[in-house]
Amino acid sequence: MSKKILVLAETIDVNASSAGKANMGFVNALVHNDHEVAVLHFSHKIVHIKGASTTLIKELKTDPFYWLSRLQRVLQRLTGKNFSVPLENKFGFSFTFKNDANSMVAAVKKMRGDFNLVITLSKAASFRTHAALLLLPDLHAKWLAYVHDPYPFHLYPPPYHWIEAGYEQKEAFFRAVSEKAAFSGFPSLLLKEWMGQYFPNFLKTGIILPHQNINTKLKAVAIPDYLEVQKFSIMHAGSLLDHRNPFPLIEGFQKFIEKTKGAAKNSQLLLIGASQAHEPKLTKICKRLPQVYKSDGYINYNEVQVLQKKVSVLLILEAISEISPFLPGKFPHYISEDKPIVHLGPKKSETRRLLGETYRYSCEAGDVIAISEIFMELYAAWKVNNNLSLERPDLLKYISPEYFNKQMSKIFDCE
Missing domain, CATH: 3.40.50.2000 (Glycogen Phosphorylase B;)
Structure with missing residues (x-):
């Protein structure tokens, strides 16, 4: 049964990062399964997706964090000092992060229509979209928080050993995500289990939604000279x-x-x-x-x-x-x-x-x-x-939009 879905994505630009490809594949799978999909995205460029409506989010320049982030840049340029670490140790996140999240909140509030589900897709170690949904408690009951990688960095498995500035606030933030989002999604079973060690509620709310193929039309380009096809x-x-x-x-x-x-x-x-x-x-x-x-x-x-x-x-x-x-x-x-x-x-x-x-x-x-x-x-x-x-053929089936839809139906069956 077709559902009305709002996707809040940090990027859907396939040439910007691997996250752009993954997020595009996610949206394509929703469209393939005949859902009515609206996408709000922060890709910094206009991107179209066949079968979905897409809206580029603009920075909220009336937000105090916008001006604080600009002031910080000016001071760093004038003094030659980087204030990011002490500021994040105090506040948990950069001023830019907070401004981006507030910009997303403003964009979501402008959307019209009653959505069956709101999905947050992020990139790298950002999760700004998740921070935005935390500020919209009226949507928590229909929120699917997609977790593409471990977060925060200090919860990565060895050999990764990196403790971020403001790591305690970041961990508290993600604990709130795990507890407030009605549903959570993971591209891998092992990732769900890994994150469930630290945030047990993910084990209750999580479903596996594997990364999807983008299925974009291949443009005619010459085979690169460095590839010797006969070898x-x-x-x-x-x-x-x-x-x-x-x-x-x-x-x-x-x-x-x-x-x-x-x-x-x-x-x-x-x-x-x-x-x-x-x-x-x-x-x-x-x-x-x-x-x-x-x-x-x-x-x-x-x-x-x-x-x-x-x-x-x-x-x-x-x-x-x-x-x-x-x-x-x-x-x-x-x-x-x-x-x-x-x-x-x-x-x-x-x-x-x-x-x-x-x-x-x-x-x-x-x-x-x-x-x-x-x-x-x-x-x-x-x-x-x-x-x-x-x-x-078993793996082709596993990454198919049909399997993806079967997994998503576990959420819609809860309505």
Whole structure:
């Protein structure tokens, strides 16, 4: 049954961040299932979504926090000092955060119509949309708070060790989200369980809503020169953050081409996305190993789509850890391409849970020998058939809008 849904999203710009892609996929799934969807977004640019109404939120310049944030910038520029840390330690959040949340509140209040559900989608470690809904208690009974990653940062699993300024206030804020939102959504089962350790109410209200494919129309673009389509090609798409260590991967790839006849001439490893955290070492290695290519920063999503369709193997690289509760935003896109996926990450991870314990192309991210052996096995298969496939209809079903709708019906059945 069609429902009237308001989505408050921090971004739906697919070229701005992985969150933009994930949020766009979320809205597309709602539209696909014939819901009447209105989207308020803070993307800083006009974005249209077929089948949904979209409204760009403007900054609320009458808000005192708007002027306080500008005053802070002026003082920082004049003094050369950064006041962000002491201010966040005192207030929990930046003035800009508070102004953005108030701007969202004002935009929601202007919306007309009685919505069956209000969904908040954020990005990175922001959750401004959730802060906005906390200020609208009349909507709490129909609020679905979507939690895409652990929050706050000090609740990330090892090896992430970062305590933010104002962490106590941030934790209190998210406890309020867990208790006030009637429903909560998570892209992964392990993430729900992880967050439920700290905020038990999520275990009661949470449903699993996997990331969705964007299904945007592919624009006609030339195949990038650096992709040699006749070769056995492995691609990792996405930023190489501090704890996504690419060096064991590269070492494993090097051992593979050294031990496998013909592989040095017929193979390439593509690292597509920002990689500043591993410079200048990564650039030096790429110069020494011509089979390894790294992009010069972020690549437009349309180009990434072309690459995903043309490479032989897709790769997910996670941190060297005991647990990874994240479902990568790229996961549904990889599954849709029906190509073998190499998963480098802990056994206890959402990706491994979905691929299955017996999945052959998965190992620890630091296991150089296992990585090289996986590449050897895939290369041998590619030599026989250069159009390798994943052949996992169960995963295609799992990331489908139909499964998404089945999960959402658990909420609507509560009405």
